[in-house]
Every structure is written in structure tokens, then in C-alpha cells.
Amino acid sequence: MLTFIFVLLLLAAIFGVLGAVLKIALILALSAVLAIAVLLWAGWWWFRRRVHAFEREWARQSEQEARHRRAVDIRRVQDEGGGDPPPLGDGTRA
Numbered sequence: 001m002l003t004f005i006f007v008l009l010l011l012a013a014i015f016g017v018l019g020a021v022l023k024i025a026l027i028l029a030l031s032a033v034l035a036i037a038v039l040l041w042a043g044w045w046w047f048r049r050r051v052h053a054f055e056r057e058w059a060r061q062s063e064q065e066a067r068h069r070r071a072v073d074i075r076r077v078q079d080e081g082g083g084d085p086p087p088l089g090d091g092t093r094a
Contacts (some may be wrong), residue, residue: 008021009021
């Protein structure tokens with residue numbers, strides 16, 4: 001493969017188009033590198049976005065569960081006093 005490329009470069013040099021061939025090769029190589037860099041950046045941005053969304057959802061759910069645990073279920077609350085309430089006074093201070 002390396003020999004084939006070398007022969008093509010020699011032919012390009014013989015016909016006087018080596019500069020143009022090298023410029024085209026450079027453009028193609030840099031385009032490929034740029035495309036890979038953009039794809040990597042887009043993938044990283046998407047991954048970060050999904051991680052942040054997951055973290056927000058996790059925090060929201062844990063907050064909701066904490067509120068749910070703190071909530072009082074009125075069906076299970078037992079009467080603290082039991083019996084009749086104490087009588088009210090006659091309105092005078094003791």
C-alpha cells in the first residue's frame with residue numbers, strides 16, 4: 001500500500017501536479033479530522049445533557065419520596081387524648 005502511494009506521488013511529481021495532489025490530500029485529511037472532532041463533541045454534549053437530566057430527575061424523585069415519608073397518613077394516626085376533652089373554665093384566671 002505504501003509503495004502504491006509512493007508511485008502515485010512520483011507520477012504526480014512527474015506531471016507537475018504534486019502541489020495540487022498534496023493540497024487535496026490535506027483538505028481531505030483535515031475534513032475527516034474535523035468531522036470526527038465535531039461528532040465527538042456532539043456525543044459528549046448529548047451524554048452530559050442526559051446525565052444532567054438523570055440527576056435532575058433523581059433529585060426530584062428523592063425529594064418527592066422524602067415528602068411522602070414525612071406526610072402523615074390520617075388513617076393510621078391514633079387519638080392522642082382518648083376520652084372527653086377537659087372541661088373549660090368559667091372564664092376567670094386562676
